[in-house]
Amino acid sequence: MNSQFTVTFLGTGTSQGVPVIGSDHPVCKSNDPKDKRLRVSVLLQWNNYNYVIDCGPDFRYQMLREGVTHLNGILLTHEHSDHTAGIDDIRPFYFKQGNIPFYAHKRVFKSLHDRFAYIFEIENKYPGAPTLDEIEIDKDTSFIISEKKVTPIEAMHHTLPVLGFYIDGFTYLTDVKTIAEEEVEKIKDTKVLVVNALREKEHYSHFNLEEALAFIEKINPERAYLTHISHLMGFHEEASKQLPDNVFMAYDTLKITI
Template identity: 50%
Template structure:
């Protein structure tokens, strides 16, 4: 399995428009963050988790040429807005793009991209097939995927586990039953927005606490705000086994 971080930034991305803080002005490529998304290649299957506003550039930058499905964590715009840009995959692969999401997420996508689901479609619109999922495990082309229920303030969000890789973004509460689903993870990805309290995201200290509680061999933080600080400086503050992810980072699991 290979996991590529397509984006590791928060809803505004980094740099933030009009901001002149040291992070937004940083020349370190690790401080340049598209909206949060990952690409997973496992057993010949190509999957993306979330299609934010930067989806097109993420696909171009990472060189993804085939895509077998898209998993959605939740319905917020910074995780869905780039869905229209699946069209080149429709053209190349000559088939609909399966999207996997909870019913409320599918309903929101159908509302925001109503032209895709119209009875009288404009030529060239994205071709999508919606697959409703819940909290039960499911398969995509033989790859087993375990949904991990978490909460983003009061909004239900799904993380996902594939093999020994577990991915959670946009969360500030993990239910007890979800910890059991995370046991034995080799790699955990978890959101860590900033150092100050936030109503719907883990802070860095909260994310460290959760990571140590889950006990994965390696943990990478994502969905990072410019308020967290410079990548190089924050890295020095993290415990052993915990790192900041950055755009373009590739992980390989045996």
């Protein structure tokens, strides 16, 4: 049985976050909290279940800020550091709960084994290292998390395949530049769409604003939210005024109900 769930935007920024270290750009010096963007991630909550999509370098602070005390699993879109570098900070959950389920493509797990070898060590593993339950997923097979069906959606991040997720009329896509028509078909009945929009100027591996808005128009959801936003998009308040009535600039800590 489907039940309502809450989506909290843990982070809505790019790989560098906003403000960017050392930048004199006006947005990076903004006093508006909505112009402060941690690395991109969302928290999904229903019936006392907590799932996070992506586990970037701001994961520890994001969990503390939202008061998350238990974690049922983490879904990974792809292996880039702004989506995976916080993996070691699952330790408090691991110490309390045991192994933490991770859902990711086989290629992503291979990358994590290379980069976090101490976590995946079998012999002589350091006692303080966390342990992941590796659950391999791909674009062709749906899976269940705590009574909800998840359909993976493949998109291309330049030449790298990444996965988005469709759950109960909610679609989450980030780091998308192109997406095949057969994948679009999976999300045609989306009611709430979250999609990346890096900036106004075109980019080689991300939707710019024009591309994101065209994709939203194609899917035609009731509501859409832009994420993975760089400082080059401009001030949150000003950029928001330029959007269609059903499209919103997401910001860190924003909560929506699906």
